[in-house]
Amino acid sequence: MGKLGLYIHIPFCKKKCLYCDFPSYSCMEKYMLDYVKALCLEIENKCKGKRFNTIFIGGGTPSYLSMEAWEILKETLHKVNKHEDCEFTVECNPGSFDKDKLEVIKTAGANRISIGLQACQNELLASLxxxxxxSEFLKGFEMARNIGFKNINVDLMFAIPGQSFEQWKETLEKVSNLNPEHISCYSLIVEEGTPFYKMKEEGKLALPEEDVEVKMYNFTVEFLRDNGYKQYEISNFSKEHKECKHNLIYWSMDEYIGCGASAHSYFNNIRNKNESNVKRYIEKILSYEDTSVEKHENSTKDNMEEFMFLGLRKTNGIRISDFKSKFNVNIYDIYGAVVNKYEKLGLIKIESDKVFLTEKAVHISNTIMSDFILE
Ligand code: SF4
Incomplete structure (x- = not known):
């Protein structure tokens, strides 16, 4: 029986980061309370009769919600039916929470927080x-520990403009010394529509050379492994048994319900995206209109492709027996040629029931994944 996750989107940020293309907005605080009230209606409606293995409140900056908004959301979150071992994460950004805010997040049921740090050098943080x-991050981290959060993720970013290899190493050292249970390390991607994109076009962004980026990534994997963090996905590392269960739901193609503006769901074989305009989202909820703006029923072919793309992100890859039980066909009948091709090139490994990417395949994983698209 598959697992079920609940994703809740909070689209507010105090200020927009220069690289960010997430559905998050600054200067929209006036909608905060109405948004949360509408969100609670959607949560109560969509979660009825379901029991969740994971809850993830992401954004945006959930910790930027006012205390009043959190108190309202808390009431609804208490009504959501959760498994006893439900992993319940809330994303928090330093500078947007204090002790009282963390207390209300904890009493709302959260047992894991994810803190966005990115880098430990103030000049890099300012440039982002x-x-x-x-130091605000350090204070926030300590506060979370003191309040009793025993499961903390720290988000880091490498290949930041102007970042040296030494600075990245220093960030990894300082963060791993704090002993968080989980560390995510994503390389900066310059996305269209962001201020960074414009700066790149104008030649004003000093991005590290590709070989430096590769060196940073390889160092990350080795350094974190030597410091007790197991890599379980291309960009994610954890202490034993502290993998993010919610993200594993996405990568294993289990089902999840998304609530809030721009939230995505995958349920009953349907991929669905919610209205992303915050004002429209509130209006739609209040007038009982359908909030979804994109709906797609996955075909078997879609499901097979996604099972491979998403599954191969995990260091454990996919299970041959899972493919068979999910699709009632042997994986080699569908993907025999492509699996054999990459196995011969040393980019895919097959170990009894497992098919996974080798370490050297990670840097070209996108090219490999695209070969799993079916005609
Ligand atoms: S805090 Fe996160 S969601 Fe908000 S603007 Fe920055 S990167 Fe985007």
Whole structure:
């Protein structure tokens, strides 16, 4: 029986970071309370009769919600039916929470927080447009521990413009010394429509060379492994048994319900995206209109492709027996040629029931994944 996750989107940020293309907005605080009230209606409606293995409140900056908004959301979150071992994560950004805010997040049921740090050098944080400095992060981390959060993720970013290899190493050292249970390390991607994109077009962004980026990534994997963090996905590392269960739902193609503006769901074989305009979202909820703006029923072919793309992100890859039980066909009948091709090139490994990417395949994983698209 598959697992079920609940994703809740909070689209507010104090200030927009220069690289960010997530559905999050600054200067929209006036909608905060109405948004949360509408969101609660959607949660109560969509979660009725379901029991969740994971809850993830992401954004945006959930910790930027006012205390009043959190108190309202808390009431609804208490009504959501959760498994006893439900992993319940809330994303928090330094500079947007204090002790009282963390207390209300904890009493709302959260047992895991994910703190966005990115880098430990204040000049890099400022160049990214982050609202906090490193010491605010340290204070927030300590506060979370003191309040009793025993499961903390820290989000980091490498290949930041102007970032040296030494600075990245220093960030990894300082963060791993704090002993969080989980560390995510994503390389900066310059996305269209962001201020960074414009700066890149104008030649004003000093991005690290590709070989430096590869060196940073390889160092990350080795350094974190030596410091007790197991890599379980291309960009994610955890202490034993502290993998993010919610993200594993996505990568294993289990089902999830998304609530809030821009939230995605995958349920009953249907991929669905919610209205992303915050004002329209509130209006639609209040007038009982359908909030979804994109609906797609996955074909078997879609499901097979996604099972491979998403599954191969995990270091454990996919299970041959899972493919068979999900699709009632042997994986080699569908993907025999492509699996054999990459196995011969040393980019895919097959170990009894497992098919997974080798370490050297990670840097070209996108090219490999595209070969799993079916005609
Ligand atoms: S805090 Fe996160 S969601 Fe908000 S603007 Fe920055 S990167 Fe985007």
């Amino acid at each position: 447009g982050r609202i906090h400095n490193f």
